[in-house]
Amino acid sequence: MSEAGFAIQSYHEVAPIYEKLDALLSQPILPIKREAMEKYISYFDNQCKQSKALSAKSINVIPGGVQHNLAFNYPFPLVFTKAEGAFLNDIDGNRYIDFLQAGGPTVLGSNYPVVKEKVIELLHDCGPSTGLFHEYEYKIANKICELFPSVDLFRMLGSGTEAVMAAIRVARLATRKKKIIKVGGAYHGWSDQMVYGMRIPGTGRFEAHGIPRSCTRHTQEVKPNSLSSLERKLRMNVLRGGTAAVILEPIGPESGTRPVDYEYNRSVRELCNKYGALLIFDEVVSAFRIGLSGAQGYFGVEPDLTVFGKVVAGGYPAAGGLGGKQDLMEYLAAGIQGGKKRAMVGGTMAANPLSAAAGYYTICEIEKNNACEKAGRAGDRLTHGLQMLIDKYQLPYVAYNQGSICHLETSGVMFIKINWLKIMKVLKEIKARKHMMEEMGAAYMAEGIVTLAGSRMYTSMADTDEVIDDALERFERVFKNIR
């Protein structure tokens, strides 16, 4: 399938990707040569002295030394002072190609001037928030309702995590059922009920430290890209009071790290209809990145509820929202408008004028500039180039993309299969493969490329052919140094 306006020009075949990932996992890790790695580490010591000094101080006042999960921490976090288009500058004056793009929100590229000017104008007029209704709240809601046929009403919230919580609450209230099915390995924020089966499928409560068992009692996980696993769970739940909702990322868990067949979403829609469960699409990453009508527009499948985040505030703070059909979304107004029980949500900073204006102009600029498609083409060029390098150096690495979301699996750590009977061995392997991923990320960084955790890259409209080709030369310098 090839669609104008969407980031994905031709949808990937899923089976060959999983075959390559299985092959990657079946062999020992192939990391960077030790001498080369020492040189990369010396880059950080010699050319990032101010970052090193500041990160050493931060460890005393910030847990772990950084506030953000995506800040790359190995060998220590760099301090960034400038972000513009496709580039970042660190405090020591080094320049990088930015494939983190704030973790996804900046499809236009960082600090896009038109959006920045509108935000500054707004700040001059009324500051970032008043706690009262502002025209931009209407404008962004109206824009989203126009772009997403499945959305009649839109509630803006402070984050994707909050929006997922709201979606689940509405689903439970509307269906009067409790069970929530998610896909193993998927991240849907860090609310109590969603810290379940994170990163690696089958891990259940492995990371649910500090969360009482009762909070995840009604959360279940199914195998990625498996309709039989989902139907089995839906069928079993009929005997346990039923499924309130199935929540998934339409491009596959972890921003498509585990890709899904093209027909998967449509089939899940049918299963949800069959078993009376609501379908929630978590489009925190994909809305306004895969296309202006989200991944749901690309796949042609309508969910009952859509979770928004990231691009919905264009890289500015307080990025979250929930959309859906009127009968469901009215649970968020009930209590004010009466007649129904209210799904309680709130937030002092939800839909503040700053986030609403930033999101509104970001979406308008994406539309005006056909940014999803441009960013997607950059992603295709990057992934194709990486594949050529993998072939040239005969590496077992795996590169694939969903438009502007690019994956480069070198250690395969997320694909390790959990075996509870041999858990110590599994944990040892996770540790080794995770460390290799950190080293790869550090090597890319030392070559002037910022990635997400050394395995994912978001491209933006600012990534011209020249930027991508320059990045590929830098990736090649790393690949030349593989053992």
Ligand SMILES: Cc1ncc(COP(=O)(O)O)c(C=O)c1O
């Ligand atoms: C698919 C998905 N859902 C939810 C979230 C949580 O969003 P937030 O970080 O805004 O709370 C994320 C964050 O990365 C995400 O990728």
